[in-house]
Amino acid sequence: MSKLAEFEPVFFPKTHAVIGASNSPTKFGGRFIKTQISFGYKGKFFPVNKDEPEIFGMKAYPSVRDIPEPVDLATILVPAPAVPAVVEECLQKGVKAAQIITAGFSERDEEGIRLEKDISEMAKRGIRIIGPNCFGIYCPKGGLTIPPGESLSRESGSVGCISQSGGYGIRIPRRADGLGIRFSKLVSYGNASDVNECDLLEYFYEDPDTKIICGYMEGVRNGHRFFELLKKVAKEKPVIIWKGGLTEGGARAVKSHTASLSGQAQVWDAFFKQTGAVAVNGLDELMDMLIAFLHLPPITDRKFCVVGGGGGIGVAAADACERVGVNLPVFSRELQQKLLGIVPAQGASVRNPVDVGSPFPAPPMLKATLDAVFSGVDIDGLIISEIEMSAVSRPGQADFMRMEALAQNQRTPVEARDKFGKPLIMVLPEESNGPEYTESEGARRQVADNFLKQNMPVFLTLERAATALSRFIRYWEKRSESQ
């Protein structure tokens, strides 16, 4: 069976039993149903509860076996010791898939290990199981969301995500949400008693809705299978992995968390090199890679130009780029000469990086600079760093910040990119992190959002842009070598 068919009831269940449902909206079993309904599940719900005849106005059943229709997906919320019996009933009913949200299994103690083993064995008899100790499935197209994910986007997108951690299972899509990153499916799969990282990777490989794969992982059940699979998948779709537990303390934490063996850092280093998967550390780096893969065409060369609004900015840009192997070739005398006729006579620089002399360049100057660079040198892309694009509420500086000029400077990078067909990257830093700058930050985010909507990647700092760009190019280099 293809993975697509196999996982159809997982991501697009027509019927959904919730075992351990409750009438109380403050209890987990009540909140879960409320959340799914509010999220927009369009299939049929079957609450299961031994004692209640009705849950939120829906008929409830004492057991999953009493449900009068076929059941695609069961969500299991009962305490750990009761789970094996419930899974047995699901098997008897012919339920196709189950997600076990409950914790307290192999990550907990000997008894938990035994319970989880029972579940793994049962899965072989014909039900696919996600979990236990997880948040399960977020699939906007299927109308499913993870327990804390009521406010996640209802829009479907091209990113497939796996997270062994529930915490990152919610933090990843929430962080992504504001950056316009949309998911095809996200699965928090916890202890991986049945469905594991390999199954999900195979699914995303086949899934036409998924173009980019990312994930937070703690351990791998079958290293060899995962390695071979990743090599194959990364040739077709970018795979970005944040691997947790690569230090001693991290490995110890992994054991208490998902009972996985986390493996050694050197092994994983080699692993990433050989498979072409992109390694990241932390949420910020993960987001940056998604932004790059979503909004940039393939780039396999490293010649870039930086246009910045100040001399120090140019220095920092050059340092940040060259440190990670993104090169800023010196411009020809001819191009330098041309640029000297565009930028201010004093306090500017034209060799690459280009310093337009001020973070608020006049719109015609910014436009002429981009035109001159794109038409005067064969570069692989251009980074605009720290040119202010949004209104900032500083007292007394209204004359600096004409809205019209800002609006034009916001259009210029998109127009230049489209005119010359070359990648362009924006660095839009926060003004300051204090409460009194929240309004300015809101304006900055609005501008960043507009760029992202026009497929223009935006990064918060130069360092993050350069790091993401370098990893992005390495991915495409590796992919072009192996084909």
Next chain:
Amino acid sequence: MSKLAEFEPVFFPKTHAVIGASNSPTKFGGRFIKTQISFGYKGKFFPVNKDEPEIFGMKAYPSVRDIPEPVDLATILVPAPAVPAVVEECLQKGVKAAQIITAGFSERDEEGIRLEKDISEMAKRGIRIIGPNCFGIYCPKGGLTIPPGESLSRESGSVGCISQSGGYGIRIPRRADGLGIRFSKLVSYGNASDVNECDLLEYFYEDPDTKIICGYMEGVRNGHRFFELLKKVAKEKPVIIWKGGLTEGGARAVKSHTASLSGQAQVWDAFFKQTGAVAVNGLDELMDMLIAFLHLPPITDRKFCVVGGGGGIGVAAADACERVGVNLPVFSRELQQKLLGIVPAQGASVRNPVDVGSPFPAPPMLKATLDAVFSGVDIDGLIISEIEMSAVSRPGQADFMRMEALAQNQRTPVEARDKFGKPLIMVLPEESNGPEYTESEGARRQVADNFLKQNMPVFLTLERAATALSRFIRYWEKRSESQ
């Protein structure tokens, strides 16, 4: 003469001549005066302009020599070729110090090099000169601010800052502003024709208002003097340096920017190791180090505990800490046993990192956890990571986010720190970076601000907290070795 006396007219001028003043508030020479008045300069202004008899209602003088009173500080805004003649007039008048904001000197061309050499020679005849090609002085106590710094804080603080770059001369205090970081003095000194990094370092060393020194530097005029000085200063006051131009492209950009020789990366590495100065890259790292030095007592050992709101969070925390040499020792059986009685029975972890099972722990549980850890193990500090402390506007989750519980959880870390007298560090990440999360971000910033006001360091991510902490401890290790 002590540096304090020598720089008195620079930072606390009783009289201030502005040469190249203008009546037009849109011209630089007009804006500069407007900015200083609005910032709150309390001394006497003497605008100098050949053609105008009056500037903004103040009597103007054709030359600095025509001013009827002694002049402490002159700000020079006239075009580069006119600067040497103006400095000559300042010398004749007996002006004590001058800041030359004008650009177009040694960073520009041969003619600029010649002009700047003239200025350097003149300085030896008895005037201290800052610049050219700079933003000059920000000193809230003296009522002076740099040209784009009208909105900077009027409050004085304990951080002394030097910046060779004007762009970072404004970006550093602006970024710091929202984090409650206040400056004693900041000097953007550009091409350093006279006053250079050594003079300023000596000044800050003597200055009783300055407790921490930081800076962005591109080149050093006298490497040996700077090295010896830094060794001496770093033993008394932390010195944090962002050195620009350590790559080939960066060095090239430095040359166009402040005409400095930037030096090799290996040389600087050794330099930092031997002097005990703290090296950083970029604004974020610079801010993080200031936060650490402002709000933490000296720490010379590396045994820490992490308390986090989720299993994955704990894994990431352990990885982030151990990668930079901050250790998380496994707790004793006894302490683990005690914690098992406090955290939830399922989905938690007690070995260090401690996972309290949820990003929203009940207030008594968070309090009991901190009490148990602080009284049960001899650690050098504790990091609280990703426990939600501020209200987040997510639809339908009001029951999760009781304001009262949040307020109590905000008090608990401060109370625990004060009760046990041990350092405590908060990691408060942004929820998401999109425009629709601006309100939540405002709430988060408010909470972060409250922590900072209570001397509790706050970092945006685990990785940044761990990196800053590791550098902070290294500074104190080095300082305790050398004493």
